[in-house]
Amino acid sequence: MTYLDHAATTPMLPEAIEAYALAARDVGNASSLHAPGRRARRTVEEARERVAAALGARPSEVIFTGGGTESDNLAVKGVFWARRTDDPKRNRVVASAAEHHAVLDAVDWLGRFEGADVSLLPVDELGRVDVAAVRFELDQRCDEIAMITAMWANNEVGTVQPVTELAAMAAECGIPFHTDAIQAIGQVPVDFAACGAAALTATGHKLGGPTGVGALLLGREVGCTPLLHGGGQERDVRSGTLDVAGITAFAVAVEMAVKAQQETAARVGALRDELVSRVQAAVPDAVLNGDPEDRLPGNAHFSFPGCEGDALLLLLDAQGIACSTGSACSAGIAQPSHVLLAMGADEARARSTLRFSLGHTSTLDDVDVLAAALPSAVERARRAGSVRGGRS
Amino acid sequence: MRSRARGTRVLAAMSGGVDSAVAAARAVDAGYDVTGVHLALARNPQTYRSGARGCCTLEDARDARRAADVIGIPFYVWDMADEFHASVVDDFVAEYAAGRTPNPCLRCNEKIKFAAVLDRAIALGFDAVVTGHHARLGPDGLLRRSVDMGKDQSYVLAVLTREQLAHSIFPLGDSFKTGVRAEAAERGLAVAEKPDSHDICFIADGDTRGFLAKRLGEAPGDIVDAASGDVVGSHAGAFGFTVGQRKGLNLTRPSADGRPRYVLSITPVTNTVTVGPGEALEVSTVAAERPVWTAGSLPSTPTECEVQIRAHGETVPAVVTVADGQMTATLRWPVRGVAAGQALVAYRPDPAGDIVLGSATVSLTRS
Structure with missing residues (x-):
């Protein structure tokens, strides 16, 4: 199998699996007062410290969650609610139009069911948030904005966003800024304190950890209304018995991914560059989407004119190549x-995309296999596109 | 199934029902390289028939995916909603508006499953489409009735051309439905006990009249007695009726002889529904348009055969001629309840399964 879908999920690191298995053997609820409970608590707190250290946060700023979607929902809804409760004038949530659905749909939900005003920020043709538009929005509506959210790096096209700049602009106005850094951690330097964000989403399975565990880094002074009520774990912001084994493995993966970030960026980035040039040699009219320079090292995202992405996916899948159209499925x-x-592409181009995402297990062999299989797949997908009236 | 199976790439259309799941599994057993595809036909899946009866709901898509996973084949969902609406749903509404009675399943086979889907499949390098239809298709390229006459679907496949049939595989034609269900259970397919679908998949509540009224608008008009010319009732839209229909007429005046009356004809221009006695429904000659001769090239001489003029209807011996783009069937004895828009399908009786000779769409009937 040629696995080119690390942005969907990446194989677990052996060390993370080991840490998981080790912790899963022990009994103990981290909230219990007895000895097994204290052992579990110690394991969780050590993991918290490791995650905090790796990501430039204080341990008290790490809130463990059930993964990226939960962290995003908690940040968007929780921070919005808390801020609006403090100041009812602040009923507006501002998000980039290219956010992951975990953010975008949470924002949309606030608009539809909580009466929130929503501003979607435009992105340019490379998928980069328009800083001038953010500035304009802040100038116009500074007093009515409850929170701003913009991802660190785009999960589809890989464009890295001017997060620090956005966070600074938000901070000037006293508005909490959240960033979904799921794709960024381990690929580009991510430092919570240095970036100036009020909240930051991380998840395990995109960086060699397990699925179903993640974190929201939440500044100590940032108010956040909980989504889950119960035992009051995690600063009372996220109730629920802590997943000791998952959290431990998550911490190991975060630590390793961050430690290896520079090396990953160099090695995987070189592999990605090779993939891009081989794809463009094989299919000369393939269009590389996203920022050609300022992008995630593991991401290559193309439009193949005349093709439908799902037809290409089927054909490559039949040859043992796993990739993604990059877009959401209904x-x-x-x-x-x-x-x-949002980047201004027409519908045909937006349907003709494939995302190849590389990671810690990728090799040059993967690139060779793809380059060999791609031309005939594109040719067939084009034929299939031309038999579908009005869609190609 | 054909001997050229080994390694041949085929696409199994999987509705989420038991038949298409077993068909896909049998194609795998026969050596085909099978990929499962579920066709998303609804613009908004929630509005389609829910539960186990339809073929277009989210639950059906999940059932199809589960079956594909158990069988161990790749599975994708193809969005055919636009094509389906243009070729099947809009056609359905337009046909009723014109006073005819369409068969949407047949149209779906003709325009979607063995056209839009097959074309796309071939372009993508597949050789054929596999479906769970109950009909036999042998190496001779002839389409025959299923061994299970109660489930036979050759009528809704008779519209396919030889070229379309050459790229079709029907693995269930030699099986009875009870056997298919038992086999599904043996194979561990959860859809083994799923009820059959009967109704029109895109009419969520089964209310065809209501569906049409929403699209065509209420259009009150008269129901007229054929013999006297008297107005004997009223209707909310002529489109809602089918020739031969007896129930639901709500006639305000009884017939002179007290016998039941049936819809004899629908005249959209005047928005009139004409009713009369049962014997007035009898027709001996049926003219039909757009002939397809499944069993070879169009015959130049009159052909002795049996014809079936509606889904699940009886057959009647007839002589069929094809000329000037029209098929005419002279029936050995008169039959009732032939509606324009239905398919006229010609069969040749055969011990190895009655053979579909050809089909056409009924346009005109004469007594």
Whole structure:
């Protein structure tokens, strides 16, 4: 199998698996007062310290969650609610139009069910948030904005966002800024304190850890209304018995991913550059989407004119190559990518995309296999595109 | 199934029902390289028939995916909603508006499953489409009725051309439905006990009249007695009726002889529904448009055969001629309840399964 879908999920690091198995053997609820409980608590707190140290946060700023979607929902809804409760004038949430659905749909939900005003920030043709638009929004509506959210790096096209700049602009106005850094950690330097964000989302399975565990880094002074009520774990912001084994493995993965970040960026980045040039040699009219320079080292995202992404995916899958159209699915039906549409692409281009994402297990062999299989797949997908009236 | 199976790439259309799941599994057993595809036909899946009866709901897509996973084949969902609406749903509404009675399953086979889907499949390097239809298709390229006459679907496949059939595989034609269900259970397919679908998949509540009224608008008009010309009732839209229909007429005046009356004809221009006695429904000659001769090239001489003029209807011996783009069937004895828009399918009786000769769409009937 040629696995080119690390942005969907990446194989667990052996060290993380080992840490998981070791911790899973022990009994103990980290909230219990007896000895097994204290042991579990110690394990969790050590993990918290490791995550904090790796990501430039204080241990008390690490809130463990059930993964990226939960962290994003907690940040968007929780911070919005808390801020609006403090100051009812602040009823507006501002998000980039190219956010992951975990953010975008949470924002949309606030608009539809909580009466929130929503501002979606435009992105440029490379998928980069328009800083001038943010500035304008802040100048116009500084007093009515409850929170701003913009991802660190785009999960589809890989463009790295001017997060520090955005966070600084938000901070000037006293508005909490959240960033979804799921794709960024381990690929580019991520430092919570240095970036100036009020909240930051991380998840395990994109960086060699387990699925179902992640964290929200939340500044100590940032108010956040909980989504889950119960035992009051995690600063009362996220109730629920702590997943000791998952958290331990997550911490190991975060630590290793961050430690290896520079080396990953160099090695995987070189591999990605090779992939891009081989794809463009094999399919000369393939269009590389996203910022050609300022992008995640593991990300290569193309439009293949005349093809539908899902047809290409089927054909490559049949040859043992796993990749993604990069866009969200509704009941398995390929939708045109909202990210590409936000970047100004027309629907045909937004439907013609494939994302190849490399990671810690990728090799040059993967690139060779793809380059060999791609031309005939593109040719066939084009034929299939031309038999579908009005869609190609 | 054909001997050229080994390694041949085929696409199994998987509705989420038991038949298409077993068909896909049998194609794998026969040596084909099978990929499963579920067709998303609804613009908004929630509005389609829910539960176990339809073929277009989110639950059906999940059932199809589960079956594909158990069988161990790749599975994708293809969005055919636009094509389906243009070729099947809009056609369905337009046909009723024109006073005819369409068969949407047949149209779906003709325009979607063995056209849009097959074309895309071939372009992507597949050789054929596999479906769970109950009909036999042998190496001779002839389409025959299923061994299970109660489940036979050759009628809704008779519209396919030889070229389409050459790229079709129907693995269930030699099986009875009870056997298919038992086999599904043996194979560990959860859809083994799923009820059959009967109704029109895109009409969520089964209310065809209501569906049409929403799209065509209420259009009150008269129900007229054929013999006297008297107005004997009223209707909310002529489109809601089918020739031969007896129930649901709500006639305000009884017939002179007290016998039941049936819809004899629908005239959209005047928005009139004409009713009369059962014997007035009898037709001996049926003219039909757009002939397809499944069993070879169009015959130049009259052909003795049996014809079936509606889904699940009886067959009647007839002589069929094809000329000037029209098929005409002269029936050995008159039959009732032939509606324009239905398919006229010609069969040749055969001990190895009655053979589909050809089909056409009924346009005109004469007594």
